[in-house]
Amino acid sequence: MKLAAREVARYCAAPDPQAAGLLIYGADPMRVAHRRQQAVAALIGPEGEGEMRLTRIAGADLRRDPAALMDAIKAQGFFPGARVVLVEDAGDGQAEAIAAALDAWRPGDAQIVVTAGQLKPASKLRKLFEGHQSARAAAIYDDPPGREEIQAELVRAGLSGASGEALDALFALGRTLEPGDFRQTLEKLALYKLDDPAPLSAGEVSRLAPASTEAEADAVIEAAAEAREGEIGPLIQRLAAQGVTPVRLSIAAGRHFRALYRAASDPEGPGKGIARLRPPVWGPRRDRMERQARAWGAERLQAALEVLAETDRTLRSANQTAPQMALMERTLLRLAHLRGRR
Missing domain, CATH: 1.20.272.10 (Zinc Finger, Delta Prime; domain 3)
Incomplete structure (x- = not known):
């Protein structure tokens, strides 16, 4: 199933835990990595990687060993909880192995999260996820974050409120910063406002915005x-x-x-x-x-x-x-x- 552009941020922040897999692809590796990090953290929680509920497979390794993905999704972890198998930097050369794993996937198996660069509409990998009933395909574009996304990021960073001018300031800032830098700025603002119940102001955004x-x-x-x-x-x-x-x-x-x-x-x-x-x-x-x-x-x-x-x-x-x-x-x-x- 293909996610609409407006649905991508919301879905990556709260993926369907019953879905078989998620493909995240786009031309900007940093933006793809940001969404992948969001989705994996939402699926397995902050302790998931430490509890070995995340398995990483490089796309090149999957090409050499196509059975590795099937083995990983069926493996039983030592710790209870949801599991994720992350296939990084995949391409059409891994589509057959990923298709076999999606077909064999059953509830209780590890969810498959795949990242890739820019994929054409005719891409086998893209068509696989867009046509699968229990998988999602998320295209990541270079668009700056919208207001809804910024407000969600503020909540995630722990900021309880912001004035209208502060939101305008953050919207403008989001158009100039890379996603990672923008997220770090929000976290810095959250620390700055930790003991201050007043709404975030435009002046505070201006003072703490990174120089460039x-x-x-x-x-x-x-x-x-x-x-x-x-x-x-x-x-x-x-x-x-x-x-x-x-x-x-x-x-x-x-x-x-x-x-x-x-x-x-x-x-x-x-x-x-x-x-x-x-x-x-x-x-x-x-x-x-x-x-x-x-x-x-x-x-x-x-x-x-x-x-x-x-x-x-x-x-x-x-x-x-x-x-x-x-x-x-x-x-x-x-x-x-x-x-x-x-």
């Missing part, structure tokens, strides 16, 4: 938007040393200035314009962007977007010979000078 090159890229764009010319050069040098590309900076700057232009052009004023942005802007950054939109005005922001569009075309041109990061630095300095003009 994204934050420094935002910093140099903010410096240009606020005409702080002296900060642009050092920030550009640091970003170049970290491997951030000029094209990435150009895209981020275009996104920021387009948001400011939409806010400044709103008939009800920049404040209402910022409130209508999607994804929503939260906390102190929201106030900062409103101030920027008011200071620039729609006319100068339109001129800034033209400068950025010209730079983007030049960066992507096959005939470009000038150092690209220097070009991006000059563009940001032009923007800062444009903002400083009266």
Whole structure:
């Protein structure tokens, strides 16, 4: 049976204990590993691996010994409780052995959890799980977590409540962090709020969010938007040393200035314009962007977007010979000078 995209997170958090198996596949190994970890923990509990109720079989080993999976699902454990046989990094070459095990599976046997990379619709392994009445197939996409998923993760991490702005902050954060980093951030927030009954706030999310090159890229764009010319050069040098590309900076700057232009052009004023942005802007950054939109005005922001569009075309041109990061630095300095003009 194929799980719909909206069902995957819920099912991996609470798999059917009477199902024969679960296939988790996708292009991002970290996201697949996160869902696999969730599903296995839900099936055997936190002590399951220590009690030897989890058996791991590498896909390559199953290819050499197809009977290993059948033996593992039928084996009786020393400790009572549900058991799982995990087949990692499987492919179509293991489909026949897995099909035999699924056909032989009976209630009381270990549940079969299989992980794989990206599988095409014609994949034998994918078709096997999608067509089996007592098995599930879960495709893991690179989409950021939705609000329902974030709220479930908050409960799992031990956070009892969060304000609407905090949820907006976490939603935005989930779009920039890898799943493992995002989960660790939630756990850090839970520890921070351990003895504090007040709902989680957007400010607390901002203070405990991990620093990243994204934050420094935002910093140099903010410096240009606020005409702080002296900060642009050092920030550009640091970003170049970290491997951030000029094209990435150009895209981020275009996104920021387009948001400011939409806010400044709103008939009800920049404040209402910022409130209508999607994804929503939260906390102190929201106030900062409103101030920027008011200071620039729609006319100068339109001129800034033209400068950025010209730079983007030049960066992507096959005939470009000038150092690209220097070009991006000059563009940001032009923007800062444009903002400083009266």
